Amino acid sequence: MATPVTPQERREELKLVYEQARACVRCRELASTRTQVVFGAGNADADLMFVGEAPGANEDRMGLPFVGQAGKLLDQLLSEIGLERRSVFICNVLKCRPPGNRDPHPGEIEACREYLMRQLELVQPRVVCTLGNFATKLLRGDPAGITRVHGREEVRVIGRRAVRLYPLYHPAAALYTPRMLEILRADFHGIPAVLAKPAPPQPEIVEPDEPEPQEADWRDALAAAPAEPPPPTEPAVVQPSLLAGLEPPAPPPETAADPPAPEPEAEQPRPGPEQLGLF
Numbered sequence: 278m279a280t281p282v283t284p285q286e287r288r289e290e291l292k293l294v295y296e297q298a299r300a301c302v303r304c305r306e307l308a309s310t311r312t313q314v315v316f317g318a319g320n321a322d323a324d325l326m327f328v329g330e331a332p333g334a335n336e337d338r339m340g341l342p343f344v345g346q347a348g349k350l351l352d353q354l355l356s357e358i359g360l361e362r363r364s365v366f367i368c369n370v371l372k373c374r375p376p377g378n379r380d381p382h383p384g385e386i387e388a389c390r391e392y393l394m395r396q397l398e399l400v401q402p403r404v405v406c407t408l409g410n411f412a413t414k415l416l417r418g419d420p421a422g423i424t425r426v427h428g429r430e431e432v433r434v435i436g437r438r439a440v441r442l443y444p445l446y447h448p449a450a451a452l453y454t455p456r457m458l459e460i461l462r463a464d465f466h467g468i469p470a471v472l473a474k475p476a477p478p479q480p481e482i483v484e485p486d487e488p489e490p491q492e493a494d495w496r497d498a499l500a501a502a503p504a505e506p507p508p509p510t511e512p513a514v515v516q517p518s519l520l521a522g523l524e525p526p527a528p529p530p531e532t533a534a535d536p537p538a539p540e541p542e543a544e545q546p547r548p549g550p551e552q553l554g555l556f
């Protein structure tokens with residue numbers, strides 16, 4: 278398949294990726310406990326993308342990212358810098374809610390990473406704001422925590438795209454800590470200056486003459502039968518414990534064994550305009 282080039286082609290491809298994600302059962306526990314996949318929403322041709330951690334209860338119910346209290350704070354901070362939600366693209370590292378709002382497991386982050394990479398490739402933002410530790414460590418490919426790197430812009434190549442990465446505290450953490458809100462607001466007010474910079478030079482991508490095998494492999498992998506996510510392999514990159522104290526108190530960890538995977542087509546609601554119409 279030809280690489281989508283125009284904004285309309287990229288948007289149509291994004292819809293296809295959404296269709297694949299909404300039937301995804303790669304993480305058996307998440308697939309069996311979610312209400313629906315929360316793929317992301319916003320402008321499919323946005324210059325600015327926000328990447329959070331994972332859907333919470335409200336997001337899981339509504340199918341949209343950042344619709345609870347943290348979302349309201351995000352909207353408020355956006356308005357303070359003259360932006361609104363529909364002008365940016367918002368998504369999460371995980372597209373499904375971890376039960377009880379527990380931290381994402383490393384295997385789940387790895388399993389879901391391909392969707393995020395495709396979103397980055399297709400939306401083509403110039404600036405990516407990571408919200409909190411999980412997104413920051415994943416997209417920086419470095420274990421440095423958000424406390425050390427927030428508010429510092431840097432150019433990073435993520436997948437096939439070079440972007441200006443600008444880590445921020447997660448709004449949910451700022452809800453409970455006035456000092457953190459102060460820092461988040463100050464960092465947020467730095468976004469326009471980052472957006473005003475020119476787009477970073479893109480790495481040279483050599484397109485093969487033959488149909489690209491990786492594309493087919495990627496689609497096959499996502500369409501594959503239910504599979505357990507791989508066991509944690511990179512604890513240094515994603516350290517859930519480093520979020521301790523930054524996030525609302527988590528309920529007791531799940532102890533039950535993995536429930537059986539659902540029948541994907543029977544469990545998934547059909548996508549409606551409230552989802553597809555938003556990107």
Ligand code: SF4
Nearest residue numbers: 301303304373388389
């Ligand atoms: S890989 Fe992503 S979309 Fe698929 S089940 Fe896991 S969290 Fe959900």
